[in-house]
Amino acid sequence: MSDSDQNQQEVNASEEQTADSGQQTLTFDGKAYAMQSLPPEAINLLNDLIRSENELNEHRFRIRQLSAAQQGLTAALGQTIQASGIEPVSEEGEFKPWIGNDQQDEATAA
Numbered sequence: 001m002s003d004s005d006q007n008q009q010e011v012n013a014s015e016e017q018t019a020d021s022g023q024q025t026l027t028f029d030g031k032a033y034a035m036q037s038l039p040p041e042a043i044n045l046l047n048d049l050i051r052s053e054n055e056l057n058e059h060r061f062r063i064r065q066l067s068a069a070q071q072g073l074t075a076a077l078g079q080t081i082q083a084s085g086i087e088p089v090s091e092e093g094e095f096k097p098w099i100g101n102d103q104q105d106e107a108t109a110a
Contacts, residue, residue, distance in 0.1 A: 024035035026046065038046070 025032045026035055026038065027033075035043075
């Protein structure tokens with residue numbers, strides 16, 4: 001289990017404990033702490049941890065969006081090339097700029 005998954009489970013567990021007991025708690029390293037007893041620095045760190053987790057999730061979502069867009073663009077490029085009826089410049093599918101049309105015709109004729 002990754003650290004972020006464990007942290008999210010601990011935050012979720014503290015939310016569940018809040019609903020049960022009416023007191024907000026933080027479960028960290030398997031131990032529950034009353035939120036009101038945490039020093040301000042710990043509250044700030046917890047808030048930063050939650051914010052960073054949210055940002056990571058947003059970036060993961062954006063990566064999935066970009067990946068889907070890239071797949072769609074790749075498919076559209078392939079369809080456009082196929083629909084245009086153009087042929088690849090060589091049978092291997094790679095461009096060989098050092099072979100001019102004259103040299104290529106001579107090589108084909110030989």
